[in-house]
Each structure stands twice: as structure tokens, then as C-alpha cells.
Amino acid sequence: MKRFLPRVIGWCLLFLMCAALLSQLTLHPEEGNSPLREYYAVADKTDVVFLGASQVFCGVSPTELYEEYGISSFDMANGNQYMSMDYFLIREILRVSSPSLIVLDVSTVNRAPESSDWSHRQYLATMKFSPLWWEAYQATRVEGETALSYLFPVLRYHDRWNEMSWHSTPSWQGSRPAGQMLYGRIVPQAETTEYPFVDDGQTTTVEESHLKWLKKIIELCQAEEQPLLLVKVPGKAEGWSAQVANTVLQVCESYGEPLLDLDRRLEEVGVDMQLHTLDGSAHLNMYGAQALSRWLGGYLRQNYEIPDRRGQQEYEQLWQPILKSYHALWDQQEAQPQGM
Amino acid sequence: MLFTSFRFAAFFALVLTVYYLLPGRRQWQWLLAANFAFYFIGSLRLAGWLFMSILTVWAGGLALAALDKKAAEQTKGLDRQAKKAMRAGFTRRKKGVLALVLLINFGALAVMKYAGWVFSLLQKLGAGVGIWSLAMPLGVSFYTFQAAGYLIDVYRGKYPAQNNPARFALFASFFPQMIQGPISRYDQLANQLFATHRPDPQQLLFGFQRILWGVFKKLVVADRLAPLVQNLLASPTIDQAGSVYLAGLVLYAFQLYADFSGGIDVTIGCAQMLGIRVTENFHRPFFSKSVDEYWRRWHITLGSWFRDYLFYPLALSAPMARLGRLCKGVFGPAYGKKIPIYAATMGVWAVTGLWHGSSARYLLWGLCNGGVIVLSMLLEPWYQKARQRLGIRSESTVWRLFQVVRTFGLLCLLRVFDNAYTTGNAFAILGRIFTRFEPAALLDGTLLQLGVTAQGFFTAGLGVCVMLCVSLAQRHGSVRGQIARRGPALQGAVCLLLALASLLFGAYGVGYNAAQFIYFSF
Incomplete structure (x- = not known):
């Protein structure tokens, strides 16, 4: 037994080393590319955080907000980022920073609360390990996933050999200024598309398991005295309708929170779905994002106490490279428009 | 769990x-x-x-x-x-x-x-x-x-x-x-x-090796082939060529063996690590030369349970004795002794079929197996005569190989009742194999549309080859014993290889259904 145990320990260590090596070899290049990783670096210089799914990273431009109003903001948004993950992200944001305002897009409220595997995977892979991490993992884990796979990603990506493509994809750093994704493509809304929604004053049933996370977010922000703005970013989001909007409005009102439903204020915002959408009204393109952000900046300045950071050295140091990258991407998209 | x-x-x-x-x-x-x-x-x-x-x-x-x-x-x-x-x-x-x-x-x-x-x-x-x-x-x-x-x-x-x-x-x-x-x-x-x-390093290591071997078989072979078996054989629609179904039945044979014997390996390995020896349940069944021999080497403990607690009491029961006496009068003394055995065999196989599942196709599966065994007992004298006339030596390698392939093929065909969606589908699949074989379908990419990629086939194929090689090596005694004799470094290396192969090539995690062992449902 005296010789056996050290041998066992030795082989176990060798196995762990091999598993770590295989983890590096099979690691998906996008694994760590979540907005959260970027946010950790700018958390103390961010006054407004926007949360939501693709409607947010397409439709809200932190760069325009900074250029026009000096608002230092960040898009914490990923494709299929559902409200369960939004809740944990807000807790993490409040753990590491104290933003003046959190803006939450409620477009995803009527989708199944189970997060998409990929979106939550990226966030959990970049979230710092803490009891909150464990809670977020438990709430959002998908079938077949193990917590150990975050330590040894080979458990999650072991079958990447099956794809036979080992090329790495570049990090989104630099390609998403402050979390925004710029798309220059214009695909006008078709005549047959029913948008904006016709409000018949009716509500609909949204499953409590779906609404739960919205309620938890409101309760959390109220308990923490964290200013929260609930917004519906323009766009024909999946699972959204005028009836859902009315239902969500009722929930918000029951908590004394307003809902800024921008689907109903398209003209005022200046969004035109013949020019400002990249896919026929589901998502705004960069022109739409510019229009929306310029209007939103004015709204935030009027209604919230958000400082103008322009001219402050540390903010300029942060924002100048972002502005540069934003304008370069803008020019690139204008020359060669692309969509999602 | x-x-x-x-x-x-x-x-x-x-x-x-x-x-x-x-x-x-x-x-x-x-x-x-x-x-x-x-x-x-x-x-x-x-x-x-x-x-x-x-x-x-x-x-x-x-x-x-x-x-x-x-x-x-x-x-x-x-x-x-x-x-x-x-x-x-x-x-x-x-x-x-x-x-x-x-x-x-x-x-x-x-x-x-x-x-x-x-x-x-x-x-x-x-x-x-x-x-x-x-x-x-x-x-x-x-x-x-x-x-x-x-x-x-x-x-x-x-x-x-x-x-x-x-x-x-x-x-x-x-x-x-x-x-x-x-x-x-x-x-x-x-x-x-x-x-x-008390902890015994050798037993601990042997047990752990056995567990890893079982996990390898389950994850790399059984679970990788599972989607194909499910999508092809257990599908409610019968729309493929016979050759594809035959390939599916062959793959199902390997999947079932890897799944069941893999689970038993984990069981025996765990018990061995606790210092307890559990009875072996498999003895290289794919190398059997007859259906009867196969069932003595597959799920051995169930077979012996049925033999000791059902077959003997049934064969020696008073009604069987009466049947024997009746047959003796009609067919002669030789059949007077044999027919009660045949009847008891069929009875046991009917129960074995129903033990596997509550459906007519399981009953049919049991009766077919029993029928083949009884038929081979009945025809044995003719086989011997035919072999003598053709000058085939029963101990020759070619003849034994033929017997092994014949038994494997026969069991693959019988297994259609065990996995098809309905009894009707089982017959339809057999019909396709014998009337619309269309071998070209094996090469036109159909198999790759059934839930297993080309790389998946390659991995599972390698796993099957390793399984067969280990089975061949078992003819010379315990494989773990053979490895142990070559020193602790090789023992450790084998463990490491099995663990890494399961880790990298196993079908598990997100995107795969955590497949319960097939025999769990029996």
C-alpha cells in the first residue's frame, strides 16, 4: 500500500495534466468571448449597463451615447440571452460595480426561461467563481452539462474532433465596440409583416416560470436601490406581441416600475423599418442603432442623473480606442454591408 | 444514478x-x-x-x-x-x-x-x-x-x-x-x-481497470451507435433498403454487447474494488459456434437461473413425464426422452422472452431462439452426416469460423424482434432484408443520415476492434493479468489510455442523451 498510493497519485496527476492539455486543444475559440469578460475590465468606468439579447447588441450603440451625451455605457448582451441569465448578470454587475442605471430589454420575457446552451456557457465560462456562479450554473444548466466541464472544458468540447476544424476564431475584442455589433445590411420590412403590433388592449397569459425572472430582477434592483429601466427595444422579437406587452406592463406597474415600450414610439424615436433593420424588422441595423441611441441618450439624460464623462481623462483613455474601432467598423460595413 | x-x-x-x-x-x-x-x-x-x-x-x-x-x-x-x-x-x-x-x-x-x-x-x-x-x-x-x-x-x-x-x-x-x-x-x-x-492494491487496480474498460465500451461504442439503432431499427417507419437494416442489426449486436457487458464490467469492477467477487456474466459470446452455446456465454447468470429454477423443475415435472410417456408410445423411446426436453426448452424461452419485455415481439423473440435451439438439436444427426459426406472436419478453422459467422448472423436476425418498433415492423425489416437487399444503399451515404457521423462510425469501429481483440486475448487468460505481468507502468498506461479515450471519444455531455443501460429497462 505504501508504494501503491504514491503511484496512484502520480497517475492521477498525469491524467489531470492530459485532461488539461486536451481541454486546451479542444477548447472552443468562442468559449471565453462573453461581454462579461470585457465588462470586468471597464466595470468601474461604466455608468449604464444595457442587458438583453440580440435586439440589444444590434440596436443600442454605447459609442453613440458617449459621443453625443458623454454617457459611458456597455451592452451586456448575447444571442439568446434569456432573463434567467440577465438576473445573475445583474447580481454579478452589482457585486463588482455600482452603475448609475441598468437598462433591461424585456423582449425575451415570453421565451422559455432555460437559457441557450451557448449564451450561458460563455457567461459562466467568464464569470468569476463564487457562490453566485454556482447558483447561476444550477439555474441555467442544460441537459448533460456538468460543472466540472468549466474546469476541464474537454468534457464539454470533447467531440470537437468530430468537426474536424481546428482553426481558431478571432476574439470579438475590437469587433464589438462596448458590446455593440454593427450590421450595415438593410433588409426593409415586408408589407405582410405585422409590425408595429396593433394594440387591442388585451393581455395574454405569460407563464409564471417565464415571468419569474423578470419579477426577481425588479425585486433585486428595488432591494438594492439600483435604478432600473425596463425597455422594449424596437423590433419584432420572437414571442413578443401587443398582448404580451400589456401583460408585462401590468407586471411592471404592479411593482411601480415604468415600461418604455419603444415599439409604440417608433416615429418619436426616429426608427424607420424600411431603412433601419437588417432582417425585415426583427433587429435594428447600425443606422437604426444610431437613431435609437441618440433618442435614448436624450431620454436618459432627461430622466436619470447620469454624468457626462467627456473630457475626463480616464474615460477618454477608455473611449477613444472604442470610438476609433466603431468608426472603422462603420466604414467597413458601409462599404460591405453584412447581416447576422 | x-x-x-x-x-x-x-x-x-x-x-x-x-x-x-x-x-x-x-x-x-x-x-x-x-x-x-x-x-x-x-x-x-x-x-x-x-x-x-x-x-x-x-x-x-x-x-x-x-x-x-x-x-x-x-x-x-x-x-x-x-x-x-x-x-x-x-x-x-x-x-x-x-x-x-x-x-x-x-x-x-x-x-x-x-x-x-x-x-x-x-x-x-x-x-x-x-x-x-x-x-x-x-x-x-x-x-x-x-x-x-x-x-x-x-x-x-x-x-x-x-x-x-x-x-x-x-x-x-x-x-x-x-x-x-x-x-x-x-x-x-x-x-x-x-x-x-482490507485494501488490496492488486484488487483495487484490477477493479479500477475493469470499471474503465466498462466505461470505454459504454461511452465509445454503445452510446455512439445508439442514435443509429434508435433511428433505424426502432423507427415506426420502414423505408430503408434491406442492406441498411442488416448493417443496423449488426451494429445493434455490438451496441448491445458493449452496453450490457460494459455495465457488467463496471459492476464487477466496483465489487472487486470492495474486495468482493461477483459472478461473470459474459464469456466471449460472439465467438460461439451455435445459438445454444451463445446463450450459455451471454447473460450467463440469467441463463443459469432459468436452467436451475425453471428448466430442470419443468423438464422433471409430472406433466413432462406424462408427455414423455405419450411420445414414447407415438415416436419411439428416443423421442420419448427428447420431446419433454424440447418442450421445457420452448417454455423457458417463452418466459425468457417475456422477461425481456412486455410485448408480443419479445415473446416471439424468445420462441424463435428456443425454436432455433430445438431445431439444431433435432437436425444435429443430419448435420454430422452431411459434414462426413462433404469431408468437412469439425475441428478445422474454416468450419469453426463458418459456425461463428453463421451463429452471429442468425442472432443478428433474431434480434430484430427485440428492437423493432412493433412486431409488424420486425417482420417488415426481415422482409426487406430478404427481398429488397440493395447493397448499393450501404455506400450511398444513407447510414450517415441516421444520427452517427462518419467520424462517429470510425470511432465506434475502432472501439469494436479493440473489444474483439481483447476477447481474442482472453483466450489466453485474464487480460488484466497479462498486463500486470508486464509491470505496473503498463498497468498505469492502460488505465490512462482508457480514461483518455473515453474522455475524448465517448458520446456524453451536452447534445447527447445520457443513455441508461439497455438492460436497465428489463
Whole structure:
């Protein structure tokens, strides 16, 4: 037994080393590319955080907000980022920073609360390990996933050999200024598309398991005295309708929170779905994002106490490279428009 | 709790560590606690069935022992005739106890297993009944058979009854073999369970190697092929060429073997790490030269259970004796002896079929297997004559290879009843194989549309080759023993390779259904 145990320990260590090596070899290049990783670096210089799914990273431009109003903001948004993950992200944001305002897009409220595997995977892979991490993992884990796979990603990506493509994809750093994704493509809304929604004053049933996370977010922000703005970013989001909007409005009102439903204020915002959408009204393109952000900046300045950071050295140091990258991407998209 | 899950690994690591830290007299109690924990985690709501089985069989054993004791006391001093009469009375009472306990246990098993099927049959026949079925408790077929085997042995006086209910519960619910066997015998397992065990590096290493080998077979071969088997053979629609179905049946044979024997490897490995030897359940079945031999080498413990507790009592029963006498008069003395054996064989195979599942196709599967075995017994003299005429030596390699391939092919075809969506589909698949074979379909990419990629086929194929090579190496004794003789470095390297191969090439995690062992559902 005296010789056996050290041998066992030795082989176990060798196995762990091999598993770590295989983890590096099979690691998906996008694994760590979540907005959260970027946010950790700018958390103390961010006054407004926007949360939501693709409607947010397409439709809200932190760069325009900074250029026009000096608002230092960040898009914490990923494709299929559902409200369960939004809740944990807000807790993490409040753990590491104290933003003046959190803006939450409620477009995803009527989708199944189970997060998409990929979106939550990226966030959990970049979230710092803490009891909150464990809670977020438990709430959002998908079938077949193990917590150990975050330590040894080979458990999650072991079958990447099956794809036979080992090329790495570049990090989104630099390609998403402050979390925004710029798309220059214009695909006008078709005549047959029913948008904006016709409000018949009716509500609909949204499953409590779906609404739960919205309620938890409101309760959390109220308990923490964290200013929260609930917004519906323009766009024909999946699972959204005028009836859902009315239902969500009722929930918000029951908590004394307003809902800024921008689907109903398209003209005022200046969004035109013949020019400002990249896919026929589901998502705004960069022109739409510019229009929306310029209007939103004015709204935030009027209604919230958000400082103008322009001219402050540390903010300029942060924002100048972002502005540069934003304008370069803008020019690139204008020359060669692309969509999602 | 899946054997291939981290949850089970953590559970077993805890059980093993505490087991060897405890003093010997406490080890069996810890194992019993582990059994119940394992069962409660997996099937808490249905744990009552396990306790019912344990209590009734244990009480039945005590009642049989009490009757034996009473018979011994009351026959003391009696003359031979009186003794015989007294004993006959006690035997009747013992039979009553045995029948009652077996009826309770097998009755409960039958209700759980077949109620849904019977009700759906009645509904199909137009009876105005609703569908009603019970959830199956974890491992119910296995622990019922194991406990029933104990009771019959006690009845036969093979060993004394266990007085301690906790000790009996440990035997009846030993957690590594709870999910899919093997079905152990009390006299082989019980004493080992109650004995003191100290950690033995060799046994620990051998057990761990066996576990890794089982995990490799399950994850790399069985679970990788599972989507194809499911999408092709268990599909409600029959729309592929016969050659594709035949390929599917061949792959199903490997999947089933890797799945079942992989699970048994984990069971035996876990037991070995605890210092307990569990009966082997497989003996290189794919190298069998006849269907009969195959079934003596596949799921050995179930086969021997049926042989000892069903076949012999059935073959030696009074109705069979009457049948023998009847046949002797009609077909002559040779068939007078053989026909009861054939009838008992068919009876056992019908039960074996129904043990595997509650559906007509399982019954058909059992009867077909029994039929092939009986037919081969009947035709054996003609085979011998034909071989002699053709000048084929029965010990020649080519002939043996032919027998192995023939047996494998035959069993692949029979397995269609075990996996097809319905009995009708099973016949339709066989029809396609014999009437629309279309070999070109094997190469036109159809197989790649059934849930397994080309890389998946390659990996599973490599896994199958490794399995077959290991089976061949087993002809020269234990493979782990052969590796151990070459030194600890190779032993460690083999463990490392198996673990890494399972880690990298196994079908598990997100995007794969965590597949329960196939025999779990039996």
C-alpha cells in the first residue's frame, strides 16, 4: 500500500495534466468571448449597463451615447440571452460595480426561461467563481452539462474532433465596440409583416416560470436601490406581441416600475423599418442603432442623473480606442454591408 | 444514478473510502447503507417494492427453516413409514410457503411489467378498459430473481436461511449489481459481503481497470451507435433498403454487447474494488459456434437461473413425464426422452422472452431462439452426416469460423424482434432484408443520415476492434493479468489510455442523451 498510493497519485496527476492539455486543444475559440469578460475590465468606468439579447447588441450603440451625451455605457448582451441569465448578470454587475442605471430589454420575457446552451456557457465560462456562479450554473444548466466541464472544458468540447476544424476564431475584442455589433445590411420590412403590433388592449397569459425572472430582477434592483429601466427595444422579437406587452406592463406597474415600450414610439424615436433593420424588422441595423441611441441618450439624460464623462481623462483613455474601432467598423460595413 | 456519471463516480469514491476506513465488523453495515442510499437516489418513490421483496423473502426463508426444524423435531423417534408421512406433510407446507412468497414477488413483478401490455391488448380487443400501468422500480427484475433464487435454495436445503434481515437485505440489494445484474447466488456472494476486507492494491487496480474498460465500451461504442439503432431499427417507419437494416442489426449486436457487458464490467469492477467477487456474466459470446452455446456465454447468470429454477423443475415435472410417456408410445423411446426436453426448452424461452419485455415481439423473440435451439438439436444427426459426406472436419478453422459467422448472423436476425418498433415492423425489416437487399444503399451515404457521423462510425469501429481483440486475448487468460505481468507502468498506461479515450471519444455531455443501460429497462 505504501508504494501503491504514491503511484496512484502520480497517475492521477498525469491524467489531470492530459485532461488539461486536451481541454486546451479542444477548447472552443468562442468559449471565453462573453461581454462579461470585457465588462470586468471597464466595470468601474461604466455608468449604464444595457442587458438583453440580440435586439440589444444590434440596436443600442454605447459609442453613440458617449459621443453625443458623454454617457459611458456597455451592452451586456448575447444571442439568446434569456432573463434567467440577465438576473445573475445583474447580481454579478452589482457585486463588482455600482452603475448609475441598468437598462433591461424585456423582449425575451415570453421565451422559455432555460437559457441557450451557448449564451450561458460563455457567461459562466467568464464569470468569476463564487457562490453566485454556482447558483447561476444550477439555474441555467442544460441537459448533460456538468460543472466540472468549466474546469476541464474537454468534457464539454470533447467531440470537437468530430468537426474536424481546428482553426481558431478571432476574439470579438475590437469587433464589438462596448458590446455593440454593427450590421450595415438593410433588409426593409415586408408589407405582410405585422409590425408595429396593433394594440387591442388585451393581455395574454405569460407563464409564471417565464415571468419569474423578470419579477426577481425588479425585486433585486428595488432591494438594492439600483435604478432600473425596463425597455422594449424596437423590433419584432420572437414571442413578443401587443398582448404580451400589456401583460408585462401590468407586471411592471404592479411593482411601480415604468415600461418604455419603444415599439409604440417608433416615429418619436426616429426608427424607420424600411431603412433601419437588417432582417425585415426583427433587429435594428447600425443606422437604426444610431437613431435609437441618440433618442435614448436624450431620454436618459432627461430622466436619470447620469454624468457626462467627456473630457475626463480616464474615460477618454477608455473611449477613444472604442470610438476609433466603431468608426472603422462603420466604414467597413458601409462599404460591405453584412447581416447576422 | 448512471454508472457512467460523475455522480456515481463521486458516490462510489465515498463508499470505497469510508468502507476501507471502517473496522471490518462495520463494513457490511456501511455497504447496506450505501445500497439504500443508491436506491433512494435512483428510485425513492418506488423503494417500497424493494422492501416488500426483502421482507417477504427473508420471512419466507425463516418460515421454511422453521418448518425444517419442526419436521426434524417431530420426526425424531418415529418409524420410517411415519417419518415419511410426516415429512410429506411438512413438504406440502413448505411448498405452500414457497409458492406464496414467489407468487407475491413474481406477481408484483408481473403486474408492474405486464399490466400496461395486458390492458392495451384488452383495449385493442374491444374491451372497454383504460390504459393502466405501473412505474417500474429500479432493478426490480434483477433483485426479484436474486431473492427468489435464495428462497428456492433454502427450500431445497442448499444452505440455511439468513436470520438477520439486515444481512439478507444487503445480499438482495447489493448496489453495483442492482441496475442490471449479474444475478448472484446467495452462497457465492453473501459470505463475501459480510467478511472483513482490507485494501488490496492488486484488487483495487484490477477493479479500477475493469470499471474503465466498462466505461470505454459504454461511452465509445454503445452510446455512439445508439442514435443509429434508435433511428433505424426502432423507427415506426420502414423505408430503408434491406442492406441498411442488416448493417443496423449488426451494429445493434455490438451496441448491445458493449452496453450490457460494459455495465457488467463496471459492476464487477466496483465489487472487486470492495474486495468482493461477483459472478461473470459474459464469456466471449460472439465467438460461439451455435445459438445454444451463445446463450450459455451471454447473460450467463440469467441463463443459469432459468436452467436451475425453471428448466430442470419443468423438464422433471409430472406433466413432462406424462408427455414423455405419450411420445414414447407415438415416436419411439428416443423421442420419448427428447420431446419433454424440447418442450421445457420452448417454455423457458417463452418466459425468457417475456422477461425481456412486455410485448408480443419479445415473446416471439424468445420462441424463435428456443425454436432455433430445438431445431439444431433435432437436425444435429443430419448435420454430422452431411459434414462426413462433404469431408468437412469439425475441428478445422474454416468450419469453426463458418459456425461463428453463421451463429452471429442468425442472432443478428433474431434480434430484430427485440428492437423493432412493433412486431409488424420486425417482420417488415426481415422482409426487406430478404427481398429488397440493395447493397448499393450501404455506400450511398444513407447510414450517415441516421444520427452517427462518419467520424462517429470510425470511432465506434475502432472501439469494436479493440473489444474483439481483447476477447481474442482472453483466450489466453485474464487480460488484466497479462498486463500486470508486464509491470505496473503498463498497468498505469492502460488505465490512462482508457480514461483518455473515453474522455475524448465517448458520446456524453451536452447534445447527447445520457443513455441508461439497455438492460436497465428489463
